[in-house]
Amino acid sequence: MTTALFQQIARDVPQAFATLKYLLFGGETVDTRWIKKILQSGVPKHLIHVYGPTENTTFSSYYCVEELPSATSLPIGIPITNTQISILDTYLQLVPIGVNGELYIGGEGLAREYLNRPELTTKHFISHPFSNNPKTRLYKTGDLARYLPDGNIEFLGRIDNQVKIRGFRIELSEIEAVLNQHPAVRETVVIVGEDVPDDKYLIAYIVPNQEQIPMQEVQSFASLLRQFLKEKLPEYMMPRAYVILEYLPLTPNGKVDRRALPMPDTISFNNQDYVAPRSQVEELLAQIWAKVLGKEQVGIHDNFFELGGHSLLATQLTSRIRDTFQIDLPVRNLFEAPTVEQLARCIDTMFWTAKGLYKGGAMSQEREDIEF
Numbered sequence: 001m002t003t004a005l006f007q008q009i010a011r012d013v014p015q016a017f018a019t020l021k022y023l024l025f026g027g028e029t030v031d032t033r034w035i036k037k038i039l040q041s042g043v044p045k046h047l048i049h050v051y052g053p054t055e056n057t058t059f060s061s062y063y064c065v066e067e068l069p070s071a072t073s074l075p076i077g078i079p080i081t082n083t084q085i086s087i088l089d090t091y092l093q094l095v096p097i098g099v100n101g102e103l104y105i106g107g108e109g110l111a112r113e114y115l116n117r118p119e120l121t122t123k124h125f126i127s128h129p130f131s132n133n134p135k136t137r138l139y140k141t142g143d144l145a146r147y148l149p150d151g152n153i154e155f156l157g158r159i160d161n162q163v164k165i166r167g168f169r170i171e172l173s174e175i176e177a178v179l180n181q182h183p184a185v186r187e188t189v190v191i192v193g194e195d196v197p198d199d200k201y202l203i204a205y206i207v208p209n210q211e212q213i214p215m216q217e218v219q220s221f222a223s224l225l226r227q228f229l230k231e232k233l234p235e236y237m238m239p240r241a242y243v244i245l246e247y248l249p250l251t252p253n254g255k256v257d258r259r260a261l262p263m264p265d266t267i268s269f270n271n272q273d274y275v276a277p278r279s280q281v282e283e284l285l286a287q288i289w290a291k292v293l294g295k296e297q298v299g300i301h302d303n304f305f306e307l308g309g310h311s312l313l314a315t316q317l318t319s320r321i322r323d324t325f326q327i328d329l330p331v332r333n334l335f336e337a338p339t340v341e342q343l344a345r346c347i348d349t350m351f352w353t354a355k356g357l358y359k360g361g362a363m364s365q366e367r368e369d370i371e372f
Contacts (some may be wrong), residue, residue, distance in 0.1 A: 002254035003028040011186070018042025026050035026059060028255055029155065029173060031180050031187070039068060051076035051155060055124070055139050057109035061085060063152060073177065075152040076145070083107035085153065086138065087145050092129045095146070100156060102137040112138075124285035135172040144171075144287050163192050164199045168236040174203065175239065178232050182225060185207050187248050189256055190239060193263065201308065204239035205261055207248055226306065235335065242309055276300045281325075281344040288320045289340060300341040304334060323346075 001009075006025040009016055014037045017023050023044040030049065038047065043065075050061030063077030073336035079085045087101040088094060095101035106128060113121040144156040172190045179188040187207040194200045197204040208221060221240035229238055241264040249260035277283040280298050289298040293307050304317070314334050321329050327350055337343045 001025050003030050004250055004254045004256065005035045007031060007187075013080050014041035015039055015047075017044045017047075020044035022046045024048045024049065024050050024059075024062075026052070026076075027253075029157070029176075032068060032074055033180070035065060035074060036068050040180060046103075049074050049181075050075060051153075051327055053103070053105070053139070053141055053143075053208075054082065055111045055141075056105045056107070060105050060107075060109065061153060073154060073156075075148060076155045077152050079107070080109075083109055086130075087153070088129075091125075097147045097149060097173050100144055101158060103141045103143045103153070105141060106136065106138045110137065163200070165192070165202070165236065170202070172202075173242075175204070175229075175233065175237055179204060179206065179225065181232075182228050184221070185225070189248060189258065189261065192256055192263060193241065201240040201310075202238070203241045203243060203264060205243045205245055205248065207245050219260050235305060236310070238305065241257060275301055277340065279344065282340055284324055285321070285340045285344055285347075288317060290318050290325065292320065298340060301339055304338045327351075 001024075003025055004027075007030065011034055017038060018041070019082045023046070026049055047065040049063040049065055050059035051061045052212050059080070060083050061077045062077045062089050069095050076359065084106040086094065086104045086106070088104055089099075089101050104126075106308075112124075113125065124140045125137045126140055127134065129337075134264070140269070144157050144159055145153050146156060148154055157171055157200075163170050163172065172192075175190045177184050179190070185206055186209045189205045190201050191203050191205070204225070206225065215246065221244060224243060226238065243262065243264050245262075249257040251257045277286045277300055286298045286300070289304065289307075290296065290303070292313055293304075293308060293309060298307070309317070314331050318329050318334065319333050327345060327347065329347070329350075332342065333346055337346045
């Protein structure tokens with residue numbers, strides 16, 4: 001069965017598989033939490049995780065699940081009989097154990113061609129770089145993988161799921177894997193959005209465990225997840241939007257239908273009430289932030305990065321702050337003090353250091369005479 005159906009049954013009726021001799025499942029990355037639940041609730045005699053694209057029969061590799069692996073993902077195992085799997089780099093050279101590469105498949109089960117699609121056939125069915133027979137071919141899967149020290153293969157995701165945002169290469173599956181570690185997350189998918197050309201951002205779709213997070217508390221749940229991710233991922237891998245769903249849409253063959261995922265209505269995560277600026281510095285900063293981020297209103301507790309800011313916009317922000325206050329504010333200060341209130345306090349401290357006019361954390365009236 002497909003991974004999506006397997007996980008649904010494992011989640012709702014984990015004992016359903018206990019009487020089976022063989023259970024084969026695959027097609028997508030599996031959440032190891034449901035494997036653990038099966039192992040605890042009644043495992044079939046042979047639980048087998050399989051992998052393989054349609055171009056090479058039903059499946060091309062298998063992994064017998066006997067115990068839960070220490071990694072967060074389940075290996076796709078070793079090739080079946082009369083099938084060869086190679087993990088190659090961009091120069092079609094074999095990569096060492098533990099190094100990521102693209103997975104290529106060869107052997108007796110390989111399809112001949114795409115019917116009436118010669119260009120697509122040429123693109124995906126290539127000559128075998130290590131065979132003396134010119135007719136021997138490999139299928140270029142577009143999947144990322146690596147060999148583990150024990151000889152099994154670990155599937156790492158699709159190459160087309162590797163995105164580049166503001167110069168950073170990001171594996172969407174890595175973000176999904178971290179989100180799945182949260183006990184209140186039932187299922188998750190991460191995609192790339194682009195409302196404005198060349199302004200790509202990450203969207204996380206979450207199906208929560210209803211018994212832990214009621215749907216009416218989704219706003220606080222989104223904030224909770226963002227804080228959870230901040231402890232485990234760098235800022236450039238943080239989703240800008242979190243969409244809470246009751247279920248993930250599936251295609252007719254049981255896989256997640258990414259095209260059917262709804263786009264977020266608003267890119268905002270700050271669920272606190274708006275708090276107006278209380279000092280001249282906070283007022284000026286709020287105006288600068290609103291202009292840089294394209295917002296109508298910014299409160300003192302709003303977080304620059306949660307409102308859609310990123311490293312490139314951060315340089316614009318610090319440049320405008322430099323022009324307004326006539327101070328040299330390093331970009332790193334924005335990462336350390338990402339709210340208007342925190343950054344205002346940082347600027348106050350800089351003035352205090354320079355002029356000795358610090359009075360309790362907010363810019364005092366006497367400071368209006370300072371030449372910015």
